[in-house]
Amino acid sequence: MTTQITEPETPTAPARGAQASGLFGIPAPVGRALAAGGGVLTVAATFLAWTWTAEFPGDLTVYGYPGGLQVQVLIGGVLTTLFALASHGVRGVRRIAPAGADAAVKLAALGTFATAWYTVLAISVELGGLVNLEPGGWIVAVTSLAALVGALALPFERPEPDPVDPDSTAWEKTAHRLAHGWQTVKAAFAAGSPRPLRALPSWAELLVIVVILALGLTVFTYGIGTSYDELFVGFLLLAGFGFAALHKAGLVAHATQITGRHQNVTLCGAFVAAALFPFTQTDDQYATLGVYILIFATVALGLNIVVGLAGLLDLGYVAFLGVGAYAASLVSGSPTSPFDVHFPFWAAVLIGAVASLVFGVLIGAPTLRLRGDYLAIVTLGFGEIFRITANNLDGTSGPDLTNGSNGISSVPNLDILGFDFGAPHSVGGFTIGRFANYFFLMLIITAVVVLVFRRSGNSRIGRAWVAIREDETAALAMGINGFRVKLIAFAVGACLAGLAGTVQAHVTYTVTPEQYLFAGTIPPNSAFLLAAVVLGGMGTIAGPLIGAALLFLIPNKLQFLGDYQLLAFGVALILLMRFRPEGLIPNRRSRLEFHDAADAPEALGRTGA
Incomplete structure (x- = not known):
């Protein structure tokens, strides 16, 4: 006697010719x-x-x-x-x-x-x-x-509606119907x-x-x-x-799957494509936006080490950009600088990066024993203290170092090995203007930051950052020195921000305290930097770069909305976070965290591993 085993029936999608209908009842x-x-x-x-x-x-x-x-x-x-x-x-x-x-x-x-x-x-x-x-x-x-x-x-x-409690009020029944209608849409x-x-x-x-x-x-x-x-x-x-x-x-x-199998080729190709951007422009009008986007994106990628890898909520990160910009402008030959020196670019870069790193260690050492909201409040205070201090170092309220609210002005253009970044140059029949020159320089610095991010994220210290981010108590129990690991993340992130700040000082000609607010209508500021990391995808390389590009370009283009600019921008962010909470370019862990257990396989399948 044999027993026939039959597989359970599984629901199948309606056939192509079936008379199934959608919202309007049309076949x-x-x-x-x-x-x-x-x-x-x-x-x-x-x-x-x-x-x-x-x-x-x-x-x-x-x-x-x-x-x-x-x-x-x-x-x-x-x-x-x-x-x-x-x-x-x-x-x-x-x-x-x-x-x-x-x-x-x-x-x-x-x-x-x-x-x-x-x-x-x-x-x-x-x-x-x-x-x-x-x-x-x-x-x-x-x-x-x-x-x-x-x-x-x-x-x-069409989803099956949940049963309605007969004892519910009219308002609760109406809310239930609206929720079911939303699920239907x-x-x-x-x-x-x-x-x-x-x-x-x-x-x-x-x-x-x-x-x-x-x-x-x-x-x-x-x-x-x-x-x-x-x-x-x-x-x-x-x-x-x-x-x-x-x-x-x-x-x-x-x-995503194809690019994931060829990560190095994709990364190199992305930089080549970015390098072709200035050649698509007839003047410096839009190359200007390009170089500012790269500065913003580079700083966001540095913040991604602090927030995305180590899980430290830093609300004053833009201050490290300001430290690097001020340090470079003070030693780059500006006539308003109290120091009568003009260092070469490589020396100004080192000074700006090291100054930001030192400030990162000085601020992080006494504060990184805090967690969560307390750490966020302290970093927010540091950002405001930096701006107010730079505003007061004008020779009246304090020592004459930063020229107060007027800032350090007339920062000269860079001249590296005889190449004047302020003058147009002809390359292959194309005229490359001032901002295009700085665009290429920032592209090189961005490549350095991407290399640091990839190497550090895949290293032993990078694994320790992720462990601290996921569960600091468990990481400490496994022998990880939480304070040292977080301090390294804070210092590396600050150093990368200072590196971008040295170029920003020369691109903008002037460094003022008002450029480093916590929030404003035009980035970079701490709020937009944090939004770029969260919006793009924490813990990834492409995420903050794309998020920073969108967050810089969209507000710049929406200035015609006037007072309604931030309202429209905020509504767009709310909708994006509602439908894409893991970010535009999420990593595998984020895709799992922001979806239910039943939806996790589908979330991974549609966005790649």
Whole structure:
């Protein structure tokens, strides 16, 4: 007698042709066709005129040649069409969505709709009414809406509501219904069933890395070079939803896996791509933002050692940047410096880095025995004490050392081995201006900081930092000298900040106390530095670099919002932390910590190991 063993049935996703429906009750095949058709018509509408006058930025009056915001809508329409075809199972196209295309087409259609309707509304508001729209503007509004309706009609697994307590009040029942509705909306954008991607040969993976880096350089160059406010807002909308669509499709996860297998190649390629940035600019206007972003990113990476690896909450870290900047400016030949000396750059760098390191040890030695909020309050106090002290060393309230609120001005440009950083130079037919010269210098310093971070993070002391961060009591019980380990982290982080400060002093010409506030509208300051580390991903290299770039670029471009700038920026951060609490580029441990046990495998699978 034999016993037949049957495997338990597992729920499967509905077939492609099944009449499953999404939010609007439209059958799935109809929704896919509507999304694909709406995407195609949206692309076609970008080749029509959207307004009759060139007064709206970007000149959207030309037929047959998209410009300005039309280009962004065109890209969104192409993504929507491709993901809709992949969701329909079209051969050759479905490979672009290895994790399923249903969620990706929803996000792509939403980004296209948001960008198109923002443009139409901006034209109407700035030019004085809907009468200023040409047929192309009306068509793109209808087609993008149709694509979004079709995308939201794709099937999704509707979550079962929790039972309602019959004794609940009316307010509690209403809150329960709202919570269930929110879960339903989240399920509508959930990822589809994953499809494994075939392994690629090494040469193909290297080619993929080149494409990724080229795409990253193109997106960054386009974002930093947006010449008017409406174009940058549209760029934020499309870039945000477009990245989310690629993420849901599984492309970001596979890209992460490929770059993870070739870390050294990816890192070297990233620096090469960054070095090409000044050659994409015709003048120093946007190269200026580039060098400030590198300074901010380098300091954020140094703070990542303190916060991300060692777990020490430092709210006054910008003071170490100021110590390095003041030390370098005092010995670099400034006419307002009380010291009549002009050291070469290598000596000024050493003085700035060592001065910050000494201050890090002096501040850390008596305070690092504190933990948590107490340590944060002490470091916040140190940052304010530094700024107030620098403001008082003016010869009246104290010794004449920092020239008070006027600061150290007229810091001369660097001259290294006869290369004047303040003069333009011709390289391969391209004219490289002052800020481009400093951009290359900061790129070298960033490479040094990245090398220090990688080596220290993978060393014995780096493992001790992580142990202290996770559980200091357990680490102490295992024989780790907690105070010494934390002091080393504090000193190394301070030294790296001082290194960047020496370059900042020469780039800005002037070093003043107001540059080193705890919080402000424009970074670098301690609040933005900490936000860059948390937003980008604590304990990683790419995370703080990307987070710092976003946190410097976005406030700089959103200055037209005036008093509402920080409000809009704060709302964006809240939303990002709600949907991406582990950061943009999280490490493996963070992905596990910020997701439930049931979601951990999916979180690891979609973002790579």
